[in-house]
Amino acid sequence: MTNQRYRSVDVVVVGAGLAGLSCAHVLSGRGVDVLVCEARDRVGGRTDSVVVDGETVDLGGQFIGPGQDRAYALAEELGVPVFPTYTSGVHLAEDDSGRIRGFRGRVPRLGGLSLLDFAQAEARFERLARTVDVEAPWRSRQAEWLDSQSLAVWIRRTLRTAGGRRLFSTAARLLWACEPSELSLLHALFYARAAGSLRTAMAIEGGAQQDLLDGGAHALAVRLADRLGDRVRLRVPVRRITYGGDGVVVAVESGETFRAARVVVAVPPTLAGRIVYDPPLPAARDGLTQRLAMGATIKCMVVYPEPFWRAAGLSGYALSLRGPLAAVADSSSPSGRCGVLVSVLEGATARRLGGRPAAERRSVVLEQLAQLFGPGAAHPAAYIERDWSAEPYTRGAYAALFPPGAWTQYGPALRAPVGPIHWAGSETATRWYGYIDGAIRSGEAAATAVTSM
Amino acid sequence: MTNQRYRSVDVVVVGAGLAGLSCAHVLSGRGVDVLVCEARDRVGGRTDSVVVDGETVDLGGQFIGPGQDRAYALAEELGVPVFPTYTSGVHLAEDDSGRIRGFRGRVPRLGGLSLLDFAQAEARFERLARTVDVEAPWRSRQAEWLDSQSLAVWIRRTLRTAGGRRLFSTAARLLWACEPSELSLLHALFYARAAGSLRTAMAIEGGAQQDLLDGGAHALAVRLADRLGDRVRLRVPVRRITYGGDGVVVAVESGETFRAARVVVAVPPTLAGRIVYDPPLPAARDGLTQRLAMGATIKCMVVYPEPFWRAAGLSGYALSLRGPLAAVADSSSPSGRCGVLVSVLEGATARRLGGRPAAERRSVVLEQLAQLFGPGAAHPAAYIERDWSAEPYTRGAYAALFPPGAWTQYGPALRAPVGPIHWAGSETATRWYGYIDGAIRSGEAAATAVTSM
Incomplete structure (x- = not known):
């Protein structure tokens, strides 16, 4: 991309998560000159991945399920294969006292x-x-x-x-x-x-955790960015948006600025609230971003030479009332190259353990996995974790939470554009809020909104 | 003040509200080289004033009361006279249907x-x-x-x-x-x-609204700033704090930077969360600032040639279940130059009316005052309002609100320093949280903390 100091485009998109990239993808397809400004040195937002022993391991959002039509459509368009989450065999349920029982179907025996x-x-x-x-x-x-x-x-x-x-x-x-x-x-x-429904949100089969993406959900973002090419700029945190009747000027940390007719801010609401707006945003919009805090998660991905639990007749799926992990699932890819268990520390547990040394978290997680799946679980090929609350350009996951009073007092400000400023991100979706599918929908909706005005 | 590009001081204070100024005042008195960076072109934070017909009218925090020892002490030190809120005569109470009855003492007849x-x-x-x-x-x-x-x-x-x-x-x-x-x-x-107690917080006599400051509460900030002289810089919004073992570098909007051993951030938590920190703040501190939203107030000050209600035997104090104003009080100064009624639109009412034209708010407020105090109230010498939620460097008042879950999940991060970064502001006070007195206490406590380490 040319590096003019005052580059002009039709639309600037803030954030190269799945919302921002989907928005830019649609706009670009309609011949709109678009530029995506991403703060990090990578795309994907709340999706990310690493490669371990030749296998891609998702460190962020990864599951998709029936009803998430836009996610499936995008995966197909980008050539990312979908495969079902492994659920054959016996699931495990651990009660408060650490007693473990097997179960089949949806309902643990507790x-x-x-x-x-x-x-x-x-x-x-x-x-x-x-x-x-x-x-x-x-x-x-x-x-x-x-x-x-x-x-x-x-x-x-x-x-x-x-x-x-x-x-x-x-x-x-x-x-x-x-x-x-x-x-x-x-x-x-x-x-x-x-x-x-709640049941759909909770379920693996027939629900939001039904399927996985071969190559990782992060591959969706990577491939979208590949298509957008130099329309995506990395390492350019947006710090100021000046706006008026004749468009916007978006200033990034280095001082570089971009002019556009419109801007789509596709980052979590709390981070959108940290950008400087000139003139200042209306009280209603600012009050909304003051209130929508992110959930707290530390995702723990544990990689083994093989999915050894399968040979023991276990599905890899476990629920625990004792914790610290409340749920574990098998997210090994169909390649068979290795076995992967996915789990997440959440809420108060994430806050407590997030302040501890990484080695302590690793040991606590592996200890629980060993109790569930046997001593072999204590010796993985790799343990990889991601504390999403510690990431300055996410600051929590899975999504923004509305505390009591926020929807009724500030809800209308969530999606309403402010002049040439539009809002995207999974939090602005009316279907699959907080999911990969919601992010894609929100980006596509924003693309339609900015081109139809 | 000299305008070196990399000025070094002992302590930088962010925010020239009563917390920041009190902190700087104490530090300066102890021989510490301090610099206060204020984003606005005025000092005072959530206190502010205008002069109408020679009379100072407070647009922000104004009352003090027994137990607020630091506020009284500061007023005395700075030579700002204190006088009792006028409460002689009959108070008024308006019920849901607009029926108005007089009462005396603390309890309305409703x-x-x-x-x-x-x-x-x-x-x-x-x-x-x-x-x-x-x-x-x-x-x-x-x-x-x-x-x-x-x-x-x-x-x-x-x-x-x-x-x-x-x-x-x-x-x-x-x-x-x-x-x-x-x-x-x-x-x-x-x-x-x-x-x-709740009763102390609500009461005029014997409570938090007992006294007023002659010349306005804002005079405390103005006089503190006068004493600090060129140690207070206006129009320098702090955008970035880089910190480590050897101190901090505070960068303001213009790009100018200040080096110091420590920094005291004395702005509301939600605004503290909008500064860029390098390295990023721990998850616990960031999560706290994501959750502490400000209350919503539009303060309406109505100035009359004289306190005409007094002649009618009314105190000027009124409570209303009908609204939009829930309470009105007399805040005329002892000068007798004019009569002033103070009232505040709050919460949902402030949000609703904040989005309407100023003329509409004025007319709604004056209409209610006329119903309470007679037709004369509809024709003031001046009507002055301040929507604190619309102020980019306050974003709400009176103070930050903890939604459910925030104290227990994030409370310990409220006052805990992060390396050389200390936190002040009325929200960090353990006595008189949200009050002028709490702001002063918090600033004084921060001054002690940074000098004792």
Whole structure:
């Protein structure tokens, strides 16, 4: 790319995650002159990968599932093969005291009364979720009431057994990477509704964890960036957006500036709020970004010479009420070159262990895996982790969380453009909020919005 | 001040609000070479004033009251006279339907059952508040439980009457400038405890609104800045803090940099989170600033040729369940040059009216004042307002709000220094959090911390 100091383009996109890249991809296909400014030295945002022993291992978002049509379509367009998450054999469930039992199907064997309690609460949650307007959650029938309470309060009030509450809270941590106290009930319901249902969001088969991408989900971003070529600039953190009736000037850290008719800011809301806007953004938009904090995750990928658990009749899928890992799954690629277990430390656990030395985290994670899958699990070929809260250009995962009150007080500012400034990112999606598919949808929607005005 | 490009000082203070200025004042008095970098073209932070017809009118924080020892001491040191808020005569209370009744003393006449309900809830709140550890709210006896729920849920569960709930919710809006749904119960309790009690926080006589400063609270900041002279730099927004074992380099918008052994960041947490730190701040500190959003206030100051309500036997103090103003008070100075009514639009009301034209807000406010104090109130000499959420270098008032989960998950990061970076601002105070007095205390505490290490 030419390195003029005041390059002009039609549209600047801030952030080369899947939202920004999808947006630029669509715009570019329509003949729009687009430039993507990425702060990091890599593309992919909340997807990333490393190669271990010739095998690509995802360090960020990786699963896709039915209903995520845009993710499947993009994978097909880019020639990234899809394969099913391995689930053959017996799953494991670890209770509070560390007792491990096998199970098949969707439901672990963790005490009958707790499970019944959980199932009733789940049904009630699904019914409530169907009352949420995904386009405008603040307009849902009982919006004020649903948004006035945390998910923790709802769990305490709805479930009767301590075991059921622990189960529901663990599910919440898995889905949102936060404590149930941090989340508005309305947001939890919206999120489930945007994914179809809570069950879809939680499930492997038939749900959001059904499939994996051969070569990694990060390959989607890499291939999109390849197609965009020099329209993607790395290592250019956007620090200031000056805007008015005649367009925008986007200034990056080095002082270099880009002029455009419009800008699409495709980074998490909390990071969008850290850019300097001139003139300052309206109070409603700024107030929104003050409130949408990210979940806390440390993703732990453990690579073995082979998926040894399969030979023992185990699926590699495990749920644990004891932790620190609440869930583990097999994400080995079809190549058969090695075995990979994926797991994530979430919410309070991620915060606590995130402050400890890496060696301690590794040892805690491997110890739990050994208890679940046998002593062989304690000796991997590689242990790779990524604390997404420590990444300055992400600052948490999986997605932004709406605390109580935020949707009803600030929701309308989430997607509304401010003059020539448009907003994208998985948080602006009305379907699959927080997922890879939502990111792609949001980028495509922003591309349509900026070209239709 | 000399304008070297790489000026070196002992301590850089970010923000010339009362926290930053108090810090610099103490440091300077101890012979420490200090430089205060202020983004705006004025000092004072959340205090500010204008002069109308020779009279100083406060557009930000203005009241002080018993227990705020540092505020009184500073006013005395700086020669700013204190005078009692005018409360002689009859107060007014407007109910939901706009019916207005007079009252004397603390308690409005708004339906006996509602008041009884409110009084019982208040007593219960005070008892709970006494269980909170103000130094470390996350260590309070029932911290997890108190922090898992919004104040809205507690109000709904604790109060029995619709009238009582409305009354408590209105009190909450007055104190925290947000909807009760946005606030963690633990935070509300902590705040009250840090002020002594809920009753102290709410009261005029014997409480946080007891006294005013002749010449305005903003005069404290102006006089501190006068004493500091060229140690205060205006129009230098701090954009980057590079730090390490040998100190800090603070870079301002123009590119100018200042070296120091330590830096005290004395701005609201959400704004502190928008500075670029190199290396990036730990996840715990960043996660905190992602969560602490500011309350929403539009302060409306209405100036009349004289305090005409006094002649009618009215105190100028009014409470309203109907709104849009929830409370009005007399803040005329002892000079007798004019009459001033102070009022604030808060929370949802501020958000709604903040998006409307200024003329509409003016007319809505004056209409309500006319209903309360008679038609004369509709024709002021001046109407001056300040939307603190729209100010890029404040972004809300009165203070940062902890949503559910934030104190227990991120509380320890609020005051903990990160290497040579210290934090000040009213939000870091353990007494009078969110008040002028808390700001002064926090600045003085930071000054002690940076000199004792």
